[in-house]
Amino acid sequence: MRWLLLLVLLGISAPPPAAAQEWRHNGVVILDVWARATPPRARTGAVYLTMRNESAGDVRLTGATSPRAPRIELHTTRMAGDVARMERQPGIAVARGATGELKPGGAHIMLMGLAAPLKSGDTFPLTLTFGPGDSIEVLVAVR
Ligand SMILES: [Cu+2]
Structure with missing residues (x-):
């Protein structure tokens, strides 16, 4: 009985999974930051995330950097007939009180010139910039 209780307590104190990680920056909550694993020779990859704007004004993601x-570039995806076309954007805006979702088939952060593939289970740092001198480093989970 005592052992059972101990196991239950250990279960409760286990840390949350990495996927539950979120960051708060000037009233913007950044969560669900992930990238799809890439094939062995791929030179490009895409990062997706959610930005919940709880700040007093509109915000705009203007760029990103990563050692990977x-x-x-910041891209959106637009359908031209049956073909999905990616287009470079100078920024991705999220209005005050709104939630911006970067997701497959839509807006994304395009990684170009990957030296090594993104492997499922990996994490890597990504710095998001919202304006001059206004940036935050988050962790991308590859899956
Ligand atoms: Cu793209």
């Missing part, structure tokens, strides 16, 4: 990719 020499070039990173």
Whole structure:
């Protein structure tokens, strides 16, 4: 009986999984930061995330950097007939009180010139910039 109780307590104190990680930056909550694993020779990858704007004004993601990719662009995806076309954007805006979702088939952070593939289970740092001198480092989970 005593052992059972101990096991239950250990279960409760276990840390939450990495996927539950979130960051708060100037009233913007950044969560669910992930990238899809890439095939062995892929030179590009995409990062997706959710931004909940709880700040007093509109915010705009203007860029990102990471040690994993020499070039990173902000993209949206637009359907041209049956073809999905990615388009570079100068920024991704999230209005005050709104939630912006970067997700497959939509807006994403494009990693270009990957030196090594993104492997499922890996994590890597990504610095998100919202304006001059206004940035935060988050952790991308590859899955
Ligand atoms: Cu893209």
